[in-house]
Amino acid sequence: MKQFADLFNAIDQSTRTTVKVSALTDYFQSAPKEDRIWTIAIFSGRRPKRAVTTTRLREWGAEVAGIPLWLFEEAYPIVGDLAETIALVLPPAATHTDLGLSHWINALRGISQAEEEDRKAFVLDAWASLDPTQRFLFNKLLTGGFRIGVSQKLMTRALARATGREEPEMAHRLMGDWDPASTTWEQLILEDDPAAAASRPYPFYLAYALEGEPENLGAPTDWQAEWKWDGIRGQVILRGGEHFVWSRGEELMTDRFPELARIRDFLPDGTVLDGELLAWGDGVPQNFNALQKRIGRKTVPKALLRDAPVILYAYDLLEWGGVDYRQVPLAERRATLEKLCETLPTDAPVKLSPTVAFDHWDALAEIRATARDAQAEGLMLKRRDSPYLTGRKKGDWWKWKLDPLTIDAVMIYAQSGHGRRANLFTDFTFAVWNGNDLVPFTKAYSGLTDEEFRKITAWVKKNTQQRFGPVRQVTPEHVFEIAFEGIQASPRHKSGVALRFPRMSRWRHDKPIQEANSLDDLNQMLEIYG
Amino acid sequence: MSALTFTPAGIYCPAGDFYIDPWRPVARALITHGHADHARSGMGAYMATDIAAPVMRHRLGDIDIDTVRYGEVRQIGGARVSFHPAGHVPGSAQIRVEVAGEVWVASGDYKRMDDGLSTPFEPVRCHHFITESTFGLPVFRWQPQDEIAQQINGWWRDCAQAGKTAFLGCYALGKAQRLMSMLDPQIGPILTHTAIENTNQVMRGQGITLPDTVRAGPDLVPKDHPGAIVLAPPSALGSAWARKFGTQETGFASGWMALRGIRRRRAGDRGFVISDHADWSDLLATITETEAENIYVTHGYTEIFTRYLNENGWNARVLETEFGGEEIEEDAA
Numbered sequence: 119m120k121q122f123a124d125l126f127n128a129i130d131q132s133t134r135t136t137v138k139v140s141a142l143t144d145y146f147q148s149a150p151k152e153d154r155i156w157t158i159a160i161f162s163g164r165r166p167k168r169a170v171t172t173t174r175l176r177e178w179g180a181e182v183a184g185i186p187l188w189l190f191e192e193a194y195p196i197v198g199d200l201a202e203t204i205a206l207v208l209p210p211a212a213t214h215t216d217l218g219l220s221h222w223i224n225a226l227r228g229i230s231q232a233e234e235e236d237r238k239a240f241v242l243d244a245w246a247s248l249d250p251t252q253r254f255l256f257n258k259l260l261t262g263g264f265r266i267g268v269s270q271k272l273m274t275r276a277l278a279r280a281t282g283r284e285e286p287e288m289a290h291r292l293m294g295d296w297d298p299a300s301t302t303w304e305q306l307i308l309e310d311d312p313a314a315a316a317s318r319p320y321p322f323y324l325a326y327a328l329e330g331e332p333e334n335l336g337a338p339t340d341w342q343a344e345w346k347w348d349g350i351r352g353q354v355i356l357r358g359g360e361h362f363v364w365s366r367g368e369e370l371m372t373d374r375f376p377e378l379a380r381i382r383d384f385l386p387d388g389t390v391l392d393g394e395l396l397a398w399g400d401g402v403p404q405n406f407n408a409l410q411k412r413i414g415r416k417t418v419p420k421a422l423l424r425d426a427p428v429i430l431y432a433y434d435l436l437e438w439g440g441v442d443y444r445q446v447p448l449a450e451r452r453a454t455l456e457k458l459c460e461t462l463p464t465d466a467p468v469k470l471s472p473t474v475a476f477d478h479w480d481a482l483a484e485i486r487a488t489a490r491d492a493q494a495e496g497l498m499l500k501r502r503d504s505p506y507l508t509g510r511k512k513g514d515w516w517k518w519k520l521d522p523l524t525i526d527a528v529m530i531y532a533q534s535g536h537g538r539r540a541n542l543f544t545d546f547t548f549a550v551w552n553g554n555d556l557v558p559f560t561k562a563y564s565g566l567t568d569e570e571f572r573k574i575t576a577w578v579k580k581n582t583q584q585r586f587g588p589v590r591q592v593t594p595e596h597v598f599e600i601a602f603e604g605i606q607a608s609p610r611h612k613s614g615v616a617l618r619f620p621r622m623s624r625w626r627h628d629k630p631i632q633e634a635n636s637l638d639d640l641n642q643m644l645e646i647y648g
Numbered sequence: 649m650s651a652l653t654f655t656p657a658g659i660y661c662p663a664g665d666f667y668i669d670p671w672r673p674v675a676r677a678l679i680t681h682g683h684a685d686h687a688r689s690g691m692g693a694y695m696a697t698d699i700a701a702p703v704m705r706h707r708l709g710d711i712d713i714d715t716v717r718y719g720e721v722r723q724i725g726g727a728r729v730s731f732h733p734a735g736h737v738p739g740s741a742q743i744r745v746e747v748a749g750e751v752w753v754a755s756g757d758y759k760r761m762d763d764g765l766s767t768p769f770e771p772v773r774c775h776h777f778i779t780e781s782t783f784g785l786p787v788f789r790w791q792p793q794d795e796i797a798q799q800i801n802g803w804w805r806d807c808a809q810a811g812k813t814a815f816l817g818c819y820a821l822g823k824a825q826r827l828m829s830m831l832d833p834q835i836g837p838i839l840t841h842t843a844i845e846n847t848n849q850v851m852r853g854q855g856i857t858l859p860d861t862v863r864a865g866p867d868l869v870p871k872d873h874p875g876a877i878v879l880a881p882p883s884a885l886g887s888a889w890a891r892k893f894g895t896q897e898t899g900f901a902s903g904w905m906a907l908r909g910i911r912r913r914r915a916g917d918r919g920f921v922i923s924d925h926a927d928w929s930d931l932l933a934t935i936t937e938t939e940a941e942n943i944y945v946t947h948g949y950t951e952i953f954t955r956y957l958n959e960n961g962w963n964a965r966v967l968e969t970e971f972g973g974e975e976i977e978e979d980a981a
Contacts, residue, residue, distance in 0.1 A: 130908070130912070131917060131918055131919075132917055133916070133917070134917075183786060185786050186956075186959070188955075189786060189952065189956055190786075192785075192952045193785045193786060193787050193952075196785065196787075196907075196949075197787055197907055197909070198907075198909045199908065199909070202907075202908055203787060206786075206787035206788075206789070206906065207786045207787055254908075541904070541907075541910060568913075585951075
């Protein structure tokens with residue numbers, strides 16, 4: 119695993135894209151092919167099944183390190199990563215081996231059904247023979263979940279360089295649910311394979327947030343406006359007599375949304391649609407809450423299917439008549455999409471997401487202000503003559519979201535962060551006034567600069583009133599503006615409300631705590647926006 | 649009454665009417681070492697080792713300071729006082745205080761690894777031991793200094809060959825001089841930020857041997873020093889001054905670099921795990937060697953470390969102080 123460890127170190131040590139891409143390119147040219155496949159799989163989130171529970175790993179790690187379990191459990195949140203905590207507490211390796219990445223993965227797959235005693239012996243042997251980085255990586259394979267700063271974009275760039283092919287082709291080949299255990303380097307990267315190609319989605323085109331005023335984009339006639347929906351971005355594929363539903367996170371969700379199967383009755387093979395998966399009711403999109411009940415469910419109870427049926431609100435056509443349609447200008451793609459949606463019955467699980475007509479940017483700004491009434495989170499602006507690009511690219515698609523809702527709140531609890539933010543206080547609980555009491559209503563973790571996190575960390579250390587495990591109650595002294603995207607009634611929370619995407623938008627040094635908002639203010643927002 | 653007591657101004661000895669590393673101005677302060685969180689300004693009179701004193705004068709200006717040698721015994725009022733090597737930075741000391749047969753040792757900051765510059769740590773038997781716990785978690789385990797030296801020199805060599813300047817972030821007092829003496833001068837010139845070079849001058853002036861360095865002041869022309877490594881306080885990395893040196897990589901040398909999360913947040917291109925504090929096993933070994941039964945845990949992972957000590961037969965308690973340990977965001981001072 120040394121070669122993989124070297125690759126990992128090269129990527130992990132650097133923040134520079136060029137360094138990462140060149141390390142990956144070298145690796146994809148020189149590593150054993152079966153290791154290359156597993157590397158692609160791991161870096162794109164296709165991890166082997168977890169062979170050992172994390173509970174056992176903690177126990178075995180503490181045992182081998184000769185420390186009590188409670189001490190291990192105290193160290194873990196400070197380090198912020200289980201695999202790393204174990205790698206650090208273990209005594210130095212007694213022997214050294216250099217077996218390849220795929221050897222270790224196959225060995226792990228082999229023991230997943232073994233007796234616990236045998237699994238333990240295997241893990242302890244591995245720990246005793248691996249150097250610290252390899253041990254960390256081995257633990258990562260055990261626990262799943264590699265997050266190491268390699269984006270899909272960097273990996274496809276490196277693969278394109280290593281093979282002399284085009285980046286979009288590589289991006290397309292990596293999509294879909296291929297299985298690293300049964301896929302070869304040749305199959306995945308080099309050969310044409312019609313069967314695998316059938317289910318394969320196109321890489322999504324992702325928009326950047328609009329910077330500044332839309333006037334800077336030029337003439338309104340060059341642009342198409344649509345509502346920006348608050349659902350799940352999805353791609354629906356009809357090929358080979360089957361249909362496939364993909365999320366933007368490259369998750370195959372066909373079985374989660376059985377109501378979409380009827381699409382096959384209305385649309386021909388060789389069609390690929392891009393759109394938003396939304397819960398639909400009373401002839402309009404429902405808010406995200408209705409959809410949330412469906413997320414994470416592998417099977418869907420009938421009642422949910424009836425109460426919150428899901429549709430694809432289609433806004434783009436990526437393949438038509440079996441032909442890749444992405445280079446066709448948006449205006450033409452849209453015209454074809456509209457025509458094919460005209461033929462759909464009103465109860466079909468695909469509907470056309472309407473465009474928003476406007477003559478002037480000022481008029482559009484007024485329309486945008488009403489987005490919440492339309493159950494939308496803002497507008498999308500798309501250049502009419504643009505092709506459908508791959509990944510996040512600036513220029514042709516912009517999201518122009520509503521300004522978030524905000525409320526001024528008092529910080530009352532602080533907890534230190536994990537991983538990259540270990541030893542800084544980054545996780546805070548905020549409260550609003552209810553009479554003379556401060557009622558906690560949300561947590562927030564992001565939005566401050568590193569410098570501000572350092573300042574608040576120093577302050578928390580000096581102003582801790584009480585500790586509850588890792589949580590510190592601090593003197594109510596600082597007011598923060600909390601920005602959020604939505605508000606819902608929630609009986610599970612003391613305050614009775616739950617916020618969507620809360621974050622700290624501003625540190626209100628100018629405000630004394632008496633001027634923070636109240637629970638009444640929150641309830642008013644709930645009435646208006648909930 | 650105890651030989652040492654804990655007051656809002658710091659650790660106090662009633663029998664001798666003096667404080668150890670106080671954080672408020674007092675009449676008489678015994679100082680373990682010159683770092684800013686232990687040697688503060690505004691004391692009526694100071695006492696420190698003869699090796700620590702020059703840097704303290706440099707940092708604190710015109711102070712009334714009495715110096716002692718390691719092991720020399722002073723009678724202060726009813727207390728017998730002596731200073732013993734702590735191995736943290738040159739001149740750093742553990743302060744032993746004996747009153748009516750009861751022996752206390754306040755150890756300030758310490759490490760057990762011989763860094764080649766500081767007088768190596770000597771365990772002192774006592775009844776009551778005051779210990780830091782900056783790295784008091786079992787995840788901290790230091791590699792031998794030679795191995796870290798190889799990593800740093802390898803990185804420097806790669807930078808030099810690629811035509812880049814290597815910037816190494818480190819604290820001005822102690823860590824910087826230790827790193828300098830680990831560098832291989834055959835790779836290229838060693839340049840130093842003014843804050844570090846000023847401390848170098850003081851140390852050279854008192855007879856401590858340091859490798860040759862070039863002050864990277866405002867007049868320095870970077871291209872006259874190809875293949876150089878620059879040692880600078882962390883706050884100077886990425887500054888306008890640093891950008892003068894053109895294409896560069898930055899590294900950071902600290903015990904905190906053992907944690908990947910912090911390394912990625914703070915280290916720039918490379919993080920090197922090297923600390924002037926004791927790691928987990930050295931903290932435990934030291935506490936054992938003092939044969940003390942009563943342990944007072946100051947800055948660091950105090951609660952966790954104290955609980956572990958209590959479970960393993962010591963009588964330990966947390967002591968709230970204003971010592972900072974190895975702060976990752978130290979300013980250039």
